[in-house]
Amino acid sequence: MTSAAGGPDPHAGFGIGALLGLVNGQQGSAARRRRAEGKPVVPRFAEAAREALADAGARHELAESAAAARERTAAAVSELPDWEALRAAGAAIRDRALLDLDVHLETFEQAVADAGGTVHWARDASAARRIVASLVRDAGDGEVAVADGPVLRETGLAGSLAARGLAVLDASGPEGRDRVRAARVAVTGADFLVADSGTVLLLEADGAARACLTLPETLVCVAGLDRVVPEWEDMEVLLQLLPRAGRGDRLSPQVSAWSGAVPGDGPGEVHVVLVDNGRARILADEVGREALRCIGCGACSAVCPVYERVGERPFDPRGTGRSGPIGAVWTPLARGVDRAPEASLPFASTLCGACADVCPVKIDIPGLLVHLRGEVVDARRHRPVPTPELAVMRGVAWTMADARRFETATGSGARWARLLSRGGRIRRLPGLLGRWTEARDLTAPPAEPFRAWWRRRAPSRRSTK
C-alpha cells in the first residue's frame, strides 16, 4: 500500500528503518518477560492465529462447517421476502431498548418481583459467580444442575461452582436429564428479558435446559443485562431473526418463557442474575454501544473469512466464549484496549464487510473495528517514545499533505524498489515488510508515475487545479 510506495524519502523524515518496526512495534515487553519466565501468556491475535493455521485438519473441518452454515442460513433468510424490513425493525427494537436501558431494567426488576421472583445485580464475572454460588448453597443439598450457555461460559460459572465443592450436573450431557430430575436447584442462561412482563426467554436447539426450568425447586437464571427488550411485541421480530440468521432454522426448536414463580407449577423460587461485566462500559461508548444490539446468533462468525481459517480461539484470548467478528469488537469494548491481547483484536479483520451484511440487527462491525483501531492508536499516542508505526503513519500523512512531497517520495521509493527488483518483480523486501514477500511478490513501481505522464502528455493542463 501507500507505505510500501513511500520509500526512503529524504524529505519525509521516515524510511525503511522505521518500516522495519511496522509489525513488531507493538510487541509488549511484559509478554516477553512472562514468556521467558515460563508463565502463561494470553496471546495476541496474530500469535494464536498462527498456531491455529498450523492445524490443517481443524482448518478443513472449519471450512466445511462454515460453508454448510452459510448455505443453511442463506436459504432460511431468502425464504422471507421482508427479511430486510425485519432486520431494520430488529435494529430499531434493540436501539430503543438500549436508549433507556436503565428504565427497562428497573421495570423488569419490578415485574419479576411482582411475579414472585428476585433480581440480583452482578457487576462483573466474579460477582456473578459469588451470587450464584450463594443462591445454590442456600437452596440445595450440594447438587446443582447446570445448562451451559453463553453467559455462563462468559462468567466461568460451571467451573467455579465445581471449584466451590458443589456437584455440578451437566444438563446437556447424555445422562443429564435423569440426574437433573433429582437436583433441587438449577442454573441456566437466558437469551432475552421482557421488561413489562418480567419474562425470561431461553432459546435452545435441543431442549437440554428445559428440564432445568420445570423440575428443580429453585431456578437461577443468569443473563447479560443488555438482553432486555421493552415489551412482548418486540419478541415477534427477534424470534424470527435469531433462528434464521443463527442456525438457519425457521423457528428455534425450543422456546421457553417464564415469569417469576407460580405456586404448584415449576420452581417455587426463581432468581434472575443480571450481569454487567463490561456492558455498562460498552454503553458509555457512543460509537461502540451499537455492539450491545447483538442477540448472539453467531451469523457473523459463519461468514467471516478470517474466522473460517483460524476458528474461535484467536478471537477469544481470555476464553470468555465470545468469539468471531462480534467478539473482536465486544471484548476490547468491554475490557478496554490497554492490554495487548485486547488491542490486537480490532486488527483481526480485513474489513471485508461480510459480517455486516448478515447481522440480523445490522451491527456495523467493520465500522466498530475501525473505531476501536482509533482507540488503540490514540492510547499509544501518549507514549513517551512514539511507536515505529506511528512515526511511519505520521510521515506518510506529512508526505501526502503536499503533492510535490508525494511525487518526490514516489520517485525515491521507486528508485529503491527497482534496486530490489528482478524482472520487474520484487521477491524479497527487507525487514518486517518481508512479511509481505514471504508468500507474495511485489510489482516493481514504474519509472513514470501517472502524474508525470499527465504533464508530459498535456503540458497545457499543468496548471489544472
Added chain:
Amino acid sequence: MRVALFVACVDDAMFPGTGRAVTSLLERLGHEVVFPADQTCCGQLHWTTGYRREAAGLARRFAGVFAGAGGTVVTPSASCAAAVRSSYRSIARAAGDPGLERAAAGLEVYELTEFLVDVLGVTDVGARFPHRVTYQPTCHAARALRVGDRPLRLLRAVKDLELVELPAGEECCGFGGAFAVKNADVSVAMVADKVRHVRDTGADVVCALDNACLAHIGGALSRLRAGVRTAHLAEILASTGDPS
C-alpha cells in the same frame, strides 16, 4: 461532460497504466478529463489503520482539492470511492468537524463502472480484448459500493472477451490494507484459496476495480508462476486490440 479524475495514490505511484486507461477510455467516449494536480491520498489507509487525526487532515485536503476542481469526480479505485462516500462522514464525526461532513456530502464521487453505467448509460464502450477473463468482485466494490453486475455488463460487451465466473468470488482475498502485514499468516492463507479459485477458472487475466487487491492476488500468482496476470478493469475497457 467534464470529469475530474481522481487517481488513487497507490495507482499513481505503482499502477499508472490504470489512470492512463481511464483517461483514454473517457476521452474516447467524448468526455473531457481533467486531473487536479494537487491531489494526493484520500486518507483511507490512515482511517482504517486507526490514525483518525491524520485521516481527517487528508480528507479535508481531498475535499478542498476536488471541490475546487468542480463537477463530477471519477476514480478507478472502488475502495477510495467508498472511503470518500461513506467513511468521510465517520471521519468528520470522529474529528468533530461538521464542515468536513458538509464538504464530503457535497462531493459527487463515482467509481468508474458506476459512472459508465449509471451516469453515461453505456455498457458497450467499444473495447476489444481477446482473452479469457475472470472478475474478482472486491469487498469494497461488492459490499461498500454495491456495484453489483455493472462490471460484468461492461465486460460482456467487450469484443472477443471470454468471461468466466470466479468461484467464491465475493470472499475477501485477504489483503485488507495493513492486515496483509499485521496478520500476514491469515492473509496468506486467504490469498492461497483465492489464487486456487482463479487458477480453476483457466483464465489468462483476473480483473477487479481495486489495484491494491490485485497487487495482493497478483503477488501470489506471480510467486507461484501461475501464468495468470492481473489487470484493472479500466485497462480492459480501454483496450481496442491485444495489449499484451
